[in-house]
Amino acid sequence: MWINAANKKPEFKEETRVIVLFEQDNSGWYGMPLNLDDRVHKAWWIPQRGCFAAGDIENANHKVTHWFAIPDDPDT
Numbered sequence: 001m002w003i004n005a006a007n008k009k010p011e012f013k014e015e016t017r018v019i020v021l022f023e024q025d026n027s028g029w030y031g032m033p034l035n036l037d038d039r040v041h042k043a044w045w046i047p048q049r050g051c052f053a054a055g056d057i058e059n060a061n062h063k064v065t066h067w068f069a070i071p072d073d074p075d076t
């Protein structure tokens with residue numbers, strides 16, 4: 001279930017992979033809004049900095065609207 005990033009940040013004590021949802025903007029093709037697939041990304045929660053890091057965005061907090069923890073591998 002998605003967690004609203006404005007209401008709650010992760011409480012992990014180590015760097016942890018999460019799924020994040022970026023805010024909607026008009027940076028898609030020809031100014032069209034990005035669809036959901038383009039807004040969902042894997043990211044890291046960096047507890048030492050209290051921020052999300054995704055791709056080349058070191059502090060993605062300002063763009064992340066929602067997040068959730070990636071579940072454990074079912075084979076582990």
